[in-house]
Amino acid sequence: NAGVTQTPKFRILKIGQSMTLQCTQDMNHNYMYWYRQDPGMGLKLIYYSVGAGITDKGEVPNGYNVSRSTTEDFPLRLELAAPSQTSVYFCASSYSSGGGHSYNEQFFGPGTRLTVL
Amino acid sequence: QKEVEQNSGPLSVPEGAIASLNCTYSDRGSQSFFWYRQYSGKSPELIMFIYSNGDKEDGRFTAQLNKASQYVSLLIRDSQPSDSATYLCAVYLYTGGFKTIFGAGTRLFVKA
Numbered sequence: 001n002a003g004v005t006q007t008p009k010f011r012i013l014k015i016g017q018s019m020t021l022q023c024t025q026d027m028n029h030n031y032m033y034w035y036r037q038d039p040g041m042g043l044k045l046i047y048y049s050v051g052a053g054i055t056d057k058g059e060v061p062n063g064y065n066v067s068r069s070t071t072e073d074f075p076l077r078l079e080l081a082a083p084s085q086t087s088v089y090f091c092a093s094s095y096s097s098g099g100g101h102s103y104n105e106q107f108f109g110p111g112t113r114l115t116v117l
Numbered sequence: 118q119k120e121v122e123q124n125s126g127p128l129s130v131p132e133g134a135i136a137s138l139n140c141t142y143s144d145r146g147s148q149s150f151f152w153y154r155q156y157s158g159k160s161p162e163l164i165m166f167i168y169s170n171g172d173k174e175d176g177r178f179t180a181q182l183n184k185a186s187q188y189v190s191l192l193i194r195d196s197q198p199s200d201s202a203t204y205l206c207a208v209y210l211y212t213g214g215f216k217t218i219f220g221a222g223t224r225l226f227v228k229a
Contacts, residue, residue, distance in 0.1 A: 035219075040125070042205055042219035043161070059218075090160055106217075108160035 004109035012115045013081040021076040023091030031094045032074040036087040081116045123220035136193040140206030150189045151207040196227045
């Protein structure tokens with residue numbers, strides 16, 4: 001199993017450009033997440049999905065969009081990139097059998113380092 | 118007050134010593150608590166989780182939870198240089214919607 005894969009690893013954008021960060025997992029996990037991590041800071045949840053076709057906002061959703069058409073893929077779209085979106089983006093997945101997911105482990109991808117100039 | 122607070126460190130301990138990492142949280146409805154280890158330039162990986170008051174041991178790692186004091190800690194016994202990393206505390210809260218809050222992390226440095 002490859003686990004959680006993310007592409008690209010690095011990207012530099014100009015202000016106002018758009019891009020899509022790709023995330024794929026092969027563990028048949030139902031939950032998927034997008035986080036951003038600024039230098040010296042913890043992870044902040046951008047969006048998450050509890051299954052194909054279902055997404056919801058996290059803590060910092062502004063400036064981002066997501067979709068979940070399949071169990072495996074959870075792309076993150078940045079529209080009109082801004083310098084404040086310079087960060088490392090992590091995708092993660094986990095499995096929950098239902099009733100919330102208090103105890104499950106999140107598996108993280110290797111991250112995408114994005115710089116907006 | 119931040120929802121999950123950790124001392125940013127760095128915490129420096131000699132090899133073989135016990136490293137003690139602390140985390141406090143503000144929401145009394147928090148249900149479960151996680152410790153992730155993150156090496157520089159890498160993604161986080163789960164070390165332990167705990168949801169009941171008391172201690173939970175796994176090898177050299179012990180997680181301690183005190184819900185009355187809203188405090189969770191991670192002890193690393195016989196610290197090794199390979200334990201040098203940032204340790205993220207995460208708190209899970211379900212209030213009609215999913216919410217996991219991460220602390221900013223504590224940098225640990227184990228001196229050989």
